Amino acid sequence: MSTDPTAKEAGLEDADPVAVLLAWLQQSDEAADALGGPDRASGIPEAPWPHLMLDHGPGGDLGAMRWVTSPEVILDLRGHPGGWPGKAELRRILVRLVKAAQAIVEAPHVPGRPVVNKVAPSGLLVWAPLIDGQPRWLITLGVTLHP
Numbered sequence: 001m002s003t004d005p006t007a008k009e010a011g012l013e014d015a016d017p018v019a020v021l022l023a024w025l026q027q028s029d030e031a032a033d034a035l036g037g038p039d040r041a042s043g044i045p046e047a048p049w050p051h052l053m054l055d056h057g058p059g060g061d062l063g064a065m066r067w068v069t070s071p072e073v074i075l076d077l078r079g080h081p082g083g084w085p086g087k088a089e090l091r092r093i094l095v096r097l098v099k100a101a102q103a104i105v106e107a108p109h110v111p112g113r114p115v116v117n118k119v120a121p122s123g124l125l126v127w128a129p130l131i132d133g134q135p136r137w138l139i140t141l142g143v144t145l146h147p
Contacts, residue, residue: 015114017071017143018043022054024104025097034096049080050093057140059122070144072122075101079135087135091125094137101141118144 025031025041031052032038041052057072077094079085085093102119109115122142129135 011147012065012067012069015069015145015147017073017116017145018054018056020114020116020145021073021101021104021119021141021143024107025052025054025100028100028103030100030103031097034093034100045076045078047080050077050085050090052077052097057122059140060142068117068144068146070118070142072140073143075139075141077137078130081132081134083133083135085135087127090135090137091127094125094139098139098141114145114147116143116145118142 022041022043026038031041035041035050035052037048040048040050041054043053043055045051045053053076055074055076057074060069060071062069062071075094075097077090077097079090098121104116105119120142121139123140126138127136128138
């Protein structure tokens with residue numbers, strides 16, 4: 001507990017699973033290696049390709065919203081609009097990124113940041129190319145965390 005009278009204790013609103021996983025993957029050597037370089041994970045579709053986007057998923061379990069929650073995070077991996085890398089290679093990259101995301105569970109806790117207890121697929125890998133042919137794979141991860 002802080003001795004600073006102005007310090008605010010972290011609450012559920014501070015345990016944003018997208019922000020936590022995005023920060024983790026942006027600093028992950030494994031994620032950078034899988035994607036072919038750094039700066040290829042964000043919240044928007046942008047070059048360089050392939051590019052990973054993270055967003056809040058449609059499901060999960062907020063429990064009683066008192067401490068531990070298990071929301072979902074969507075990993076959206078897009079290849080170059082020209083069609084590369086191919087379907088199989090892009091899938092392989094996404095599987096590596098899921099493994100990189102799961103490594104956060106074993107990492108030492110950083111004070112002041114949410115604690116992540118579990119990262120696990122809550123569904124299957126889904127091939128979902130865009131209408132213009134841009135290759136894309138999706139997966140939803142259940143993330144159990146608390147402030």
